[in-house]
Amino acid sequence: MKRGPQFQPPRQSVVYAYTRRMLDETAINANSFAMAVAEQYLSNVAPDVRSVPFKLGEGDDLIRALKANGQILRRFMDGTVKALPADVEDAWVMALSEPYRSDCERDLAQRRGRWSMRQVDATESGQMIGLGELMTEVGKLCESLAPAVADGRIDHADLPHARRILSNSDDVIGAVLSMRRRITDVLAAEGMSQAMHGEGSRHG
Numbered sequence: 713m714k715r716g717p718q719f720q721p722p723r724q725s726v727v728y729a730y731t732r733r734m735l736d737e738t739a740i741n742a743n744s745f746a747m748a749v750a751e752q753y754l755s756n757v758a759p760d761v762r763s764v765p766f767k768l769g770e771g772d773d774l775i776r777a778l779k780a781n782g783q784i785l786r787r788f789m790d791g792t793v794k795a796l797p798a799d800v801e802d803a804w805v806m807a808l809s810e811p812y813r814s815d816c817e818r819d820l821a822q823r824r825g826r827w828s829m830r831q832v833d834a835t836e837s838g839q840m841i842g843l844g845e846l847m848t849e850v851g852k853l854c855e856s857l858a859p860a861v862a863d864g865r866i867d868h869a870d871l872p873h874a875r876r877i878l879s880n881s882d883d884v885i886g887a888v889l890s891m892r893r894r895i896t897d898v899l900a901a902e903g904m905s906q907a908m909h910g911e912g913s914r915h916g
Contacts, residue, residue: 720823724796727804728789730816734808745807746781752803763797818882846887853880 735742750766764784767777787793788800796804805816856877860870 723820726819727796727801727816730808730812734812738809740809742785743778743782746785747778748807749804750781752806753800756803757799764800846891849883849887853884856880
């Protein structure tokens with residue numbers, strides 16, 4: 713029998729699900745999050761291509777901005793506005809606090825068969841953060857694997873653990889890729905430096 717198409721939920725439903733989790737599980741409220749989205753949006757999207765009237769301000773203007781941005785957020789999440797524009801999605805996901813942003817980025821990347829990879833800063837502190845993240849994700853993977861391999865095998869009885877194991881595996885892969893990207897950048901820079909020195913020696 714031919715298998716029917718497996719439709720995915722709309723991208724915005726993934727974003728909204730993580731947003732609701734964040735609002736339910738943290739002290740962040742909808743209006744303050746809406747302001748964070750507005751800040752990301754207005755910082756990253758050029759004025760002539762903005763499709764959503766987010767606002768910022770101070771004093772009375774800030775109060776009006778809080779109300780307006782909160783209403784914009786609610787209209788997206790309650791379905792009044794059917795589609796989440798790509799530029800708003802970018803700002804929205806970037807405004808999510810951790811670990812909700814990383815989890816959301818991972819699930820969005822998986823829809824296209826890709827990995828979500830965090831960029832590691834070239835600074836020493838940035839690289840230490842990247843290493844710390846890798847160790848943390850490995851620890852989470854081991855924790856999620858523990859109940860599945862406790863009986864010495866993985867089979868259908870471990871289905872309750874499967875989704876968490878896969879998600880944590882993807883997070884480990886993403887953290888490894890981030891560190892790998894930094895190493896390849898270093899190697900590329902070194903190769904360029906050697907090539908420049910070699911060229912200089914020939915001209916000398």
